[in-house]
Amino acid sequence: MGLDDKISNKAQEVSGEAKQTAGEATDNEELQAEGMKDQASAKLKQAGEKISDAARDVKDHFDKK
Template sequence: MGAGDKIGNKAKEATGKVKEKVGDATDNESLQAEGLKDQAVAKAKQAGEHLKDAAKDVTGK
């Protein structure tokens, strides 16, 4: 996984956490859901990148 991908995914996850917390604080269910979605997307991308890294380690390519 490239450093840019890692940073981007972590930034997306952090943004999602902020949206979720703001949604909680303002009782805005839509913003809260959007934050949860952003976090899930970022975590899925991170998992996919980890799988690619593991495959490269196994194959050596």
């Protein structure tokens, strides 16, 4: 994955944290839940990118041999 994707995912995670915090501060459970969902989605995408990066590293390692 590219740097743009990683930046986008991190921005989504930070935005989710802000939504969750705002929801907690205002007792808005819907906003809080939306923030938690955004964070979970971003973290899942980040995990997928790490797996993809690791697979590419393994492939590169074997291609060099």
